[in-house]
Amino acid sequence: MATTTANSSMLGTSGATFAPLTVPKRLLLGPGPSNSHPSVLNALSQQPVGHLDPFYIQLMAEVQGLLRDVWQTSNRLTLPMSGTGSAAMEATIANVVEPGDTFLVAIKGYFGNRLADMASRYKANVQTIDKKWGEAFSLQELEEAIIKYKPAFLALVHAETSTGVCQPMEGIGDLCRKHNCLLILDTVTSLGSIPLYLDDWKVDLAYSCSQKGLSCPPGLGPFTMNERAEEKLNKRTGKVPNWYLDVSLLNKYWGSDRVYHHTAPVNMNFGIREALRLILEEGLEATWTRHKLNALELWNGLEDLGLSLHVPSDIRLPTLTTVSIPSNVDGKAFSLHLLNNHGVEIGGGLGELAGKVWRIGLMGYNSNKTNVDKILNLFDSELPKFKS
Incomplete structure (x- = not known):
């Protein structure tokens, strides 16, 4: 919280005076x-460059490559969304869900409920199965639900932040391929900290955040989708109903064209590049x-x-x-x-x-x-x- 002083030269509209910001040590x-790691903070503190500067364009490619390495995926469409992890969560839903699509959420905590809420706002036919908060789903439970609801999507939280449960992933991707549904995985509290193998697990869409395992301040939401998810996006009957998070537009900026979409948070990308680099340097x-x-x-x-x-x-x-x-x-x-x-x-x-x-x-x-x-x-x- 900022401290106040009677001698400050900055006068607020309320008549209060403000000293320079002093943040308590936590x-x-x-x-x-x-x-955040000190070298991440140092990267964040650099002077910004333009979001079409050749230096920044090269850095964008580096961030994408680093994210692929840490997520263990080769997905072409891998990028940090400009926003926190919840923005990346919403991007995952907004880009592939169309009205009437059956969206099955396996809920075992608070953030499974958030997935269901978001999907309902995009007019999906949301179906849920629930587990006691502190337990994980078995493969049999998931298959029974998929057979019952015949969903276009199965959404799971890998690391449920509200309960401390890590969902075992063995066989779930194969199950989704068998029943022709896309697998969405929340990796907000697992990316950069615990084993993640998106390609081996056959995860179709995943998202995360910058401020947990990556130890970068909040502000970016890593996002990735594979070819199966891209096909669903490309076959939409209408536009993605969220302009800011529309990957078909963002791909023109993060892909080879480098066409302006929105002013990127360049310093946040300085920070996440350093955060990802440190993880790979450690191994x-x-x-x-x-x-x-x-x-x-x-x-x-x-x-x-x-x-x-x-x-x-x-x-x-x-x-x-x-x-x-x-x-x-x-x-x-x-x-x-x-x-x-x-x-x-x-x-x-x-x-x-x-x-x-x-x-x-x-x-x-x-x-x-x-x-x-x-x-x-x-x-x-x-x-x-x-x-x-």
Whole structure:
């Protein structure tokens, strides 16, 4: 929050005076955003260039290539949407869904509900199947639903940020090919942090964000679609009903033509290029292993303190851990205490889990032993003060 001073030279319309911005120091160990790597912040701080500058056009191609590598895909249409992860989510739906298309969402948390809501706004015939928040779908459950509803799309959240569940993906892509539906995958809390193999998994459309596993500030939404999805886009009977997110237009800018579409957030693309470069410099396998090892240390430490984890270990996300709040603890008061007195942010529960869990994130740059030790020490020293 900006500080105020009576001697400031800037006078607001309300009569208040404002000092230069001073941002409090925070360690972001919640559901996102995560802290940004210093070299990402340095890239963001460079002077902008024009969005048709030859330097920037080359950088655009580099960002696309880096995204393909981190997502493990060869998809031609891979680009960062100008907007946060929710913009990329909406782009995924807006470009391929037409009125009346059956859109099946396998909901196991808050963001599955968001997918269903968005699809309904594009006049899809939305059908849903539900799982308890903290569980994952079996292949049999998904196939039964596909046979029942005969959807054009199956939408899944790979890493459900609201619950801490990682959906097993083995066989789902083959299932969708067998029944001729497109597979949409939300990778918002998995890209850059846990194993992702879009092509091997036969994922047709996927999206993510810049501020979690990539450790770049919020503002870009990575998006990708394969040839099957491109065919659906090209066979539309009308225009994509969202001009800003229309990939058929954006492709003219991000493809070989480089035709202006909208003023690109050039500095955000400076930042995401550096973020992706850092991941590949470390190595994908090494990055995934680092997240897993730090998560295991966190899980063991929390259980040693007598706390229960909401999700079974075999489907637990290394990036986002849901911790059951003890019945004798005011969970919100504890979270505020950590933020206000120690500068550490953890999240509370959403939807069905509101007031029931804390959400601890170890994503990207923030997934390290120092942060694990810090949060465990705080739970050890501070939580007893909040037990009634």
